[in-house]
Amino acid sequence: MPLTFNTAIFEDIKKAYRKWEEKLNKVFSAKPERLKRFSTVSDWEINRLYTPEDNRDQDFMEQLGFPGEYPFTRGVQPSMYRGRLWTMRMFAGLGSAKDTNTRFHHLVNAGQTGLSTAFDMPTLMGYDTDAPKARGECGRCGVAIDTLADMEELFAGLPIDKITTSMTINPPASVIWAMYVAMAENRGIDRKVIGGTIQNDMLKEFIAQKTFMCPPEPSVRLITDTVEFGTREVPRWNTISISGYHIREAGSTAVQELAFTLADGIAYTEQAIERGLGVDEFAPRFSFFFNSHLDFFEEVAKFRAARRMWARIMNERFKAEDPRSWWLRFHTQTAGCSLTAQQPYNNVVRTALQALSAVMGGTQSLHTNSLDEVLAIPTEEAATIALRTQQIIAEEAGVANTIDPLGGSYFVEALTDRMEAEAFEIIQKIDDMGGMLAAIEHNYPQQEIADAAYHYQRQVDDHEKVVVGVNKYVTEEELPVETLEIDEALESLQIEKTNRVKTERNSAEVKERLERVGEACSGKQNVMEPLIGAVKAGATLQEVCDVYRKVFGEYRDPGIY
Amino acid sequence: MEHKRRVRVMVAKPGLDGHDRGARIIARAYRDAGFEVVYTGLHQTPEEIVEAAIQEDVDMIGLSSLAGAHKYLFPAVVNLLRERGADDIVVCGGGIIPDEDLEKLKQAGIKQIFTPGTPLEEIVSWVKQNVSPR
Numbered sequence: 001m002p003l004t005f006n007t008a009i010f011e012d013i014k015k016a017y018r019k020w021e022e023k024l025n026k027v028f029s030a031k032p033e034r035l036k037r038f039s040t041v042s043d044w045e046i047n048r049l050y051t052p053e054d055n056r057d058q059d060f061m062e063q064l065g066f067p068g069e070y071p072f073t074r075g076v077q078p079s080m081y082r083g084r085l086w087t088m089r090m091f092a093g094l095g096s097a098k099d100t101n102t103r104f105h106h107l108v109n110a111g112q113t114g115l116s117t118a119f120d121m122p123t124l125m126g127y128d129t130d131a132p133k134a135r136g137e138c139g140r141c142g143v144a145i146d147t148l149a150d151m152e153e154l155f156a157g158l159p160i161d162k163i164t165t166s167m168t169i170n171p172p173a174s175v176i177w178a179m180y181v182a183m184a185e186n187r188g189i190d191r192k193v194i195g196g197t198i199q200n201d202m203l204k205e206f207i208a209q210k211t212f213m214c215p216p217e218p219s220v221r222l223i224t225d226t227v228e229f230g231t232r233e234v235p236r237w238n239t240i241s242i243s244g245y246h247i248r249e250a251g252s253t254a255v256q257e258l259a260f261t262l263a264d265g266i267a268y269t270e271q272a273i274e275r276g277l278g279v280d281e282f283a284p285r286f287s288f289f290f291n292s293h294l295d296f297f298e299e300v301a302k303f304r305a306a307r308r309m310w311a312r313i314m315n316e317r318f319k320a321e322d323p324r325s326w327w328l329r330f331h332t333q334t335a336g337c338s339l340t341a342q343q344p345y346n347n348v349v350r351t352a353l354q355a356l357s358a359v360m361g362g363t364q365s366l367h368t369n370s371l372d373e374v375l376a377i378p379t380e381e382a383a384t385i386a387l388r389t390q391q392i393i394a395e396e397a398g399v400a401n402t403i404d405p406l407g408g409s410y411f412v413e414a415l416t417d418r419m420e421a422e423a424f425e426i427i428q429k430i431d432d433m434g435g436m437l438a439a440i441e442h443n444y445p446q447q448e449i450a451d452a453a454y455h456y457q458r459q460v461d462d463h464e465k466v467v468v469g470v471n472k473y474v475t476e477e478e479l480p481v482e483t484l485e486i487d488e489a490l491e492s493l494q495i496e497k498t499n500r501v502k503t504e505r506n507s508a509e510v511k512e513r514l515e516r517v518g519e520a521c522s523g524k525q526n527v528m529e530p531l532i533g534a535v536k537a538g539a540t541l542q543e544v545c546d547v548y549r550k551v552f553g554e555y556r557d558p559g560i561y
Numbered sequence: 562m563e564h565k566r567r568v569r570v571m572v573a574k575p576g577l578d579g580h581d582r583g584a585r586i587i588a589r590a591y592r593d594a595g596f597e598v599v600y601t602g603l604h605q606t607p608e609e610i611v612e613a614a615i616q617e618d619v620d621m622i623g624l625s626s627l628a629g630a631h632k633y634l635f636p637a638v639v640n641l642l643r644e645r646g647a648d649d650i651v652v653c654g655g656g657i658i659p660d661e662d663l664e665k666l667k668q669a670g671i672k673q674i675f676t677p678g679t680p681l682e683e684i685v686s687w688v689k690q691n692v693s694p695r
Contacts, residue, residue: 121577121628125604133606136633137577210579210603250582337582341677374677375659376629450585457586461680470678483659486629559602561572561585 013053024048041295041465042253043455044418050410058413063308067403071311073304073416074404075362076327081400087365088390089166089331093118093142094377095486096494097153100143104158106380110387114365115158115196116166118142119176124211126172126545129494138491141377142168146498146542148535151179152186161189165196166241166331166365171213173200174222175544178531181234186536195236197287197331200226201243203264203436207445209246210557213545216437218552222527224271229528231282238287240268241331247445248291249337251453254302255419257291259426260436260445262309266427267436269318279318283325292358293335294350300406301415303361306330309420332358333367339374343469344481347371352389359393360406366390376483446560498540505538513537514547521551566694569597571619573610575638578628579603583655587623590681596688607637615647621692624654624671631658636669643670651692655679 038046047054058064065071068078077083090112092103104115119142122134128146129138138144145151155165161184169176177198184194202219205212212219223240230239244261252260265286272282290306292299310328314320334354339347348371355368368386370378378386394400406412433439440446459465466472513534520527534544572588574581581603588600599617601610614622624635635654642648654666655675663674672691675684 121630125577127577133577133604136630136637137628140629141578205579210581211577251586375657450589453582454586454589457681461682467678471680480660483661557581557602557604559600561588561598561600 007056010053010056013051017049017051017053021048040254040298041293041456042255042298042452043459044253044255044298050414052410054410054414055417058417063417064407064413070315070323070326071308072327073308074407076307076329076364080362080403081359081394082403085394085400086359086363087114087164088112088387088394089114089116089365089367090383090387091116091118091168091333091367092383093120094484095139095143095490097143097145097150099139101154101156101158103380103383104155107383107387108158108163110384111391112387114164114166116367117154117168119167119169120144123172123176123541124169126175126213126542126548128498128540128542129491130498131542136491138494139486144490144494145176145179146494146540147501147538148179148182148186149497149501151176151183155183160184160187161193165194166199167196168199170199170202170205170209170211171219172541172545173198174226174527174531175535175541177226177237178528179535179541182532182536185532191234193236194234197238197241198226199241199243199289201240201264201289203267203440204243204246204261206440206555207247207260207264208250208252208449209243212555212557214548214552215555216440218548219555220267220271220437222548223268224275225526225528227268227272227282227285228275228277229526230285231277233528235285238285239282241287241289242268243289245289245291245333247449248293248335250449251337251456252449253452254293254295254298255422256426256445256448256452258302258306258309258419259423259430261288261290262306262313262423263427263430263436263439265310266313266317269314270435273318279314279320280322280325283314283318283320284322284327287364288328288330290330290332290358290363291335292332292354292361292363294338294354296353296357297406297412297415299354299357300360301412301419303330303332303358303363304404304407304412304416305419305423307362308416309423329364331365331367332361332363334358334369336369336373339369339371340467340470341374343475343478344371344374345479346469347374348385348389351386352393355389355393356397356399359399362404372481372483375481377486379482379484443558443560450561501538502540509537510534510539510543514539514543517544518547518551521547567595567597568621568688568692568694569599569617569619570621570623570688570692571599571601571610571614571617572623572625573601573605573614573638574603574625575605575607575610575634576626576628576630577604578626578630580627580656581625583627584623584625586681587625587655587684590685591688594685594689607634607641610638611641611645611647614642614650615645618695619650620695621651621653621688624652626654626656626658629657631656631666632662635666635671639670649695653687655684
């Protein structure tokens with residue numbers, strides 16, 4: 001049964017549409033359309049008008065249904081924002097643990113409802129600040145964490161038994177998570193109580209974000225260890241945040257972002273099942289992370305299609321029975337790559353529109369980029385404006401009054417269907433290659449993204465795509481923006497701090513604990529308990545990661561362009 | 562008639578930063594412009610970049626950094642080239658570079674910095690004007 005109309009009416013609509021178009025063509029033959037081609041930012045061509053005819057195959061109950069009900073096109077919870085607004089979770093990390101702790105307190109006081117941690121490059125790559133490869137990088141794009149002492153300072157005074165924490169960390173995710181669990185336990189908080197997310201999605205690192213340490217297979221093994229441990233020991237934790245964000249930032253189209261992300265989710269599910277876990281034991285703790293890019297409707301369609309597709313994948317492909325396994329719960333970040341260094345105040349407007357499409361798409365949590373993020377780590381003032389943007393959308397604009405307000409729009413429904421169909425085609429291609437691990441080895445997603453990125457850049461250079469302030473409406477004089485500076489002295493202070501931990505700890509115990517980690521890696525034992533023991537004894541991030549590198553080997557970038 | 566060798570350029574990603582979208586787009590644009598292109602891939606130390614540049618006999622190195630470590634990494638490459646007697650290799654850079662760092666980097670010997678939004682054509686024509694086979 002179609003969306004609203006009986007089938008007979010489609011013929012009438014078709015006729016009427018043709019008539020209307022004939023009239024319109026006469027107008028355009030006198031004065032042509034504004035553009036030769038109207039297309040989305042992902043270069044999907046868009047029709048002049050959408051009618052019920054475009055949704056004729058859409059069975060309301062099967063394709064849309066109700067919020068909180070299969071296939072969840074209209075939202076994962078029945079109440080959505082009528083019950084509770086999305087979590088406003090601003091990604092923050094700068095300089096030392098103490099600097100970032102100050103920023104966290106500021107954001108919580110400004111009304112933020114969840115924490116989100118950005119780490120510096122050495123931490124993200126599993127190096128301590130004193131590593132030769134880490135020279136010049138300490139605290140520059142996030143916070144430096146070498147030891148448990150840093151983790152304790154980072155969350156000092158924050159109610160981690162009540163507020164959830166997201167940590168954007170990938171190759172060393174297991175180690176950072178072990179530090180977080182250890183920090184909670186040292187404070188007397190049970191590991192069963194703490195809630196949050198580790199990104200822990202290595203497949204998209206090989207595909208797009210490119211922070212990697214060990215080769216794909218052992219990387220996925222470590223992830224499976226965290227999934228298993230979380231299922232049994234830390235039940236409120238999301239052990240993977242399956243991420244399309246970075247795939248999109250690297251230049252993919254919307255449908256590629258969707259397809260590659262869900263294909264990664266399929267790969268993690270298969271691994272955990274192979275480990276002997278039941279799908280309904282772990283799948284409810286998988287969460288997702290998407291980009292909200294410039295093209296408003298394309299993004300809304302992507303979010304809605306994502307929910308429907310994952311529900312179908314879990315139900316039909318993996319035979320999950322628990323409705324929570326069918327839920328695609330997701331965090332959204334507005335598109336960093338859409339911001340411009342030119343006329344940076346325009347970024348506030350871009351971010352507001354992108355945040356709005358995430359909300360129209362039913363996100364569970366949201367980070368809004370700061371206007372100066374294209375230049376440096378945000379200042380406190382810029383981060384506050386970005387948070388206020390969410391608060392204005394939530395509490396002034398009236399858009400959270402009803403659930404899935406764009407549901408039933410001929411255009412949005414047609415776009416949602418197309419998104420689903422084309423993404424499933426890409427997933428089929430990946431299945432035919434032998435799954436995502438094999439596809440990555442063939443450089444399939446990497447190459448597709450590189451092609452899409454280059455195509456878009458050419459369109460910008462040829463003025464086919466407008467970037468306000470960059471290739472159109474350019475001004476010579478620009479308002480200066482004040483940016484945040486990271487203190488040059490930070491690096492040596494951090495090295496001193498870690499050296500102090502090293503002299504004060506029991507080195508025989510650390511050595512023994514690291515050996516336990518090594519044994520777990522070489523064998524089949526889950527690494528998490530040995531890791532928690534090692535970091536509690538004062539092992540540094542790099543000391544543990546060096547064990548990983550030794551046992552599993554290192555991965556090098558193939559350098560494709 | 563003597564055939565002039567094509568310009569050889571290296572696109573390099575120093576440091577731990579993984580943002581390679583820009584670097585890879587630039588590498589393609591150089592290739593499409595007719596240059597010979599060497600792309601180092603990610604996570605290179607300044608030492609590795611300089612060694613590879615000398616081995617590959619390039620005329621220019623384009624450094625890309627988007628995670629804030631350019632202040633250390635870019636000058637380190639220039640200094641190492643000087644130590645190796647290869648400072649006739651032109652070094653330019655691009656990425657997320659705040660305005661206040663531009664002058665310092667130029668003084669350190671980075672010949673040109675391309676910040677976000679620079680059209681590919683502009684970068685390619687700069688190379689054509691400023692770099693010739695050594």
